[in-house]
Amino acid sequence: MNVFVRIGLLCCLLFCVSVLSAQQKTLPPRPSQSSDTVRIVEILKTNRFDFRTIDSATQLQILVGDVHIRQGRTLFWADSVVYNEKTNFMQAYGNVHINDADSVNIYSQYMQYDGTKKLATFREKVKLSDGNSTLYTDEMDYDMNGKVGTYRNGGRIESKQTTLYSKEGFYYADIKDIYFVGNVKMSDPEVALASDSLLYNTSSQVATFIAPTTIKSGQSIINTREGYYDLKLKKAKFGSRSRMQDSTSTMIADDFAFDDKSGYGEAKGNVQYKDTAQGALLFANRVFFNKEKKNFLATEKPVMVVVQNKDSVFIAADTIYSGLMRDLAGMKNGYISAFDTLKGKQVINVDSILQNDSSNIMKDSSIVVTDSITIVQSKDTIAAVVEKPIIVAQKDSISNKPPPLKVKPVLVLSDSTKLPTVDSNAVAAIDSSTIKKIRPKEETDTLRFITAFRHVRIFNDSLQAVADSLFYSGVDSVFQLFHDPIAWSKGSQVSGDTIYIFTENKKPKRLYVFENGLLVQSVKESSSFFNQIKGRTINGYFINGELDFVKAKGTAESIYYAQDDDSAFVGMNRTTADMIDMYFKERSPQKVKFTSSVKGTTFPIRQLPEDQKKLSNFQWLENKRPKNKLELFL
Template sequence: MNQHVGKQQLAMKCSEGMWRIWSWKCLLLLLLGVYTVAYAQEKMEVSLRAEHLESDVINDEPCKKLVGKVVIGLEKFTIQADNAIYYDKRKLIEAQGHVKIIHEDGSVIVADQLLYEEEHQLAKLRGHVVYQSDTTTFYTDHFDYDMETKQGYFVQGGKLIEGNNVLTSESGQYNNLDKAATFDQKVELVNQDYTLQCDTLHYNTVTKIAQFGGLTKITSKDGKHTLTTHEGGEYNTSSQQSTFAQSKIETAAYTLHGDLLRLDKTEEIYTAIGHVKLVSKEDDVIISGDYGQYQKKKGIAKVYGNALMTKILEEDTLYLSADTFVATEKEPTKDGTDNTTVRAYHNVKLYKKDFQGKADTMVYQGADSTIYFYGDPIFWSNASQLTADSVHILLQDKSFHEMHMNTRAFVASEDVTGHYNQLQGRSMVAFFKENKMDSIEIDGNAESIYFVVDDTGQLKGMNHLRCSQIRIDMEEDAIAGITFRRKPIGAFYPPHAIVEEAKELENFNWRITEQPTRQEVVEHGYGTRKVYKKFKLNQKH
């Protein structure tokens, strides 16, 4: 029995001796840093692992040096690197070579170098920094990242890639909690449809909304459409809807300005609110108003609310106001002539220095440079009043060329004695020279009443004539001569034989009180309202 007990005690002593030898061997290997170890601090939870780990003192500060396959575990993330130094007192980590921070939420940051301050939970990453979170990847060379708030800052250029969107700028910040990025200085957003350039841009990777400030320019991929604004706006990259302040859209044919512009890229509909101005480049036409809309797919632009059209003519300007203007784009004619059509609806009024008019509806055809008027059209050319059921004016070299009056055409003018000279016929054509009426041709059932006045202004009598055709020649805005063709029939009445009933033709109606003034027409245009300052980008109107 005693012999058996002795053997057991000997075996236990041998086992304890072997354990002590193995423990000292492990400690020796640890000090030599041959394989992975674990180290714990009392005041912070941190684990250090590396192929080689040793204690050292740098600048009188104790530290741990880690070399090869470094893994530093902290509470919410892990740091990997080729080499690292951990400063015990300052709780500071310096890491170099293939640095990687893996957060518990799955986000990953890689860099060439890292300086991590545990006290402020601030990671300073330098060199080839790549931040990966969900579907977002961010690139920079200088990135400071708050591990607690998940906010990052960069100052030496950065690039954010999210789906088809690529954002670059000189400086900015990224907040992973809000999934929002702010880019400053030389900001550029590029995707498959357009390129956006601005001073400042805020982009949320969850809502897909980009908000930008300062000078902003958006250019379509084909370069045919651009938008510029000096006050910024916002753009939803998912719905492709956007809002801009004090901006303009430019195409090959048009430029659209407005206090507020709303764009629907999917439907290709652009809406403008406040001080709207639509410029047709080919026709030198500007249409302005309170509201506007451009439907790109249909090639239709609409402006309404205090609407005014301005057309530049040779040595003059034609102003035309209406309730609503609609411009329609069409393919150019075979010879390359612009084929735009502009329609004006209701309360149409026009003003030119020596020509004014009004009607219910106006149509301008760019293909033949013709303006058509419908709905009780009436015009005044210097002292003459012109009416007909329908009227169209031909332009040539940006000047009035011909004015065609169809059905119940009538011309009247007041002389120095207060009487009215009158001409009427089935149709008339007024010819212009240097934008002034030069002659009038009356065709079909022509009839005239003309009062003869001497040089002293005394009435000498009245001519009443009928014939098939009449020609009137004008000189210095006055009748210089009348030619009656094809068997004129008429009579001359001396002053004492003129009766009141004979002084007027059947369709005579003197409407001088309706003659539009420049102020009446031009002030009808945009600029009459002051409510647009209250508009906000996130409001719907």
């Protein structure tokens, strides 16, 4: 036999043996072109195996039925696989499943895989799960080296009760971070979120904000561009001038931190708060708040503004606390001890003083006009002007009669001399039963009270004040000032142990001072003359923000400078009585009335004893008076 024929038969025999051997084995031989086990693709199992040579560069292994493949620590499953051993490229079809290092499982209906670069592309019903959350998309690229998954045509993450959606996403399997980009939306039973970009960790369930973001939590809407929200612990922190608002209030600050479970939070850095329901503003550098109860404690130069159209009231103190009136009755030991941080300091019991003071209300019947007063009528009209002051004494006589004035004093009366009748309960501390009587429940749910401590200052165009501590009620619009308070109205100064300022439309309507009350009025800026009235209690009434009438009771004393028609000073009267009434017009006293146990002396203007010009405890404290609202912010 020809040697060439023998060689041909031998080759043919060897080929047939090799084909039969391949058909008997379940697994194909390993690729021999490389010893790199990271790049080697091992076919562990298949129901049918075909080997096809397309050309010299394309040799395909076709695996059909329950295909199981491994590369390094990555396992592949599919219904069928076409694998090019030479290019190390694989395509998988039907029920594709990849397990990457026992940490990530990826499912799809189609996959392309570059075994050399370890890059996979998944199509159709793609699902990635890391044990904490599941990613759903229609198309995703996955880098086995960096363990990074990328989708660019929309995808969503489901993590327990939280779902996040974005147009694009980048999943980092090693650290469990997902970077969402484009039309990001998050929904949770308690939180909803919308943003352009967001970083989310599936393990810790912390969402980190890196772009303008809107968050809805309960009734609150938060706008931020920096910070994080812990969906597991319901805690958050925001920066970059974030905004938090609900149906009745808005707060803006450099930084926020709060706990959604308890409702407590903290705002720092140029904090601005607005209560739209009550027309109140707050400015501070640090605010602690409860967004559920709508209360707050402000420190670091806080200023609160009770807003009105033309004449707002500005309140500054070291510490300001404000809450809803509905919660005030539930505070044990009262609001003073609840919020006053100064320990061991006695707080005056104002209720007992008010109950024992029977003269705190001025009634029309107490006005007495004596026969010495002349009523002047002109052109059938009665002028509402008091042209000259008159001193009226009752029961006792003044020890020394004043020198006769050059012009007979005349008092012209009108209805303006009548004083409003005020319920004596109006000055009592507000309790829960009073609140219910005054306001319906829906209003007490929004009405506020304000407490302020240490270095309290108040500025209003009509009235200014300083004190150690303050309480303001939204029910009756009363400012209660404690511990050496001083109040100023135009040219008048009032001081005492405690002062109540009753307001109407944010303007002073009535002023009540108890214990060591003293009213001082500068007669003339360039002189050292001061009209003064002193008593255990002082009641003052205002008309359009101007002091109209003052009543002092309880060992009352007064110093009064009399003037003639030319406004020249003619004498000074110093008198004591059980009760002293003083009437004003255009900031000047026009009538003084003394009641019971009257004793007094009048001194000629050129013979004034220096020791008689001032009542005991006299102080002119104009230097403490707030000059403008901007001063309160310093």
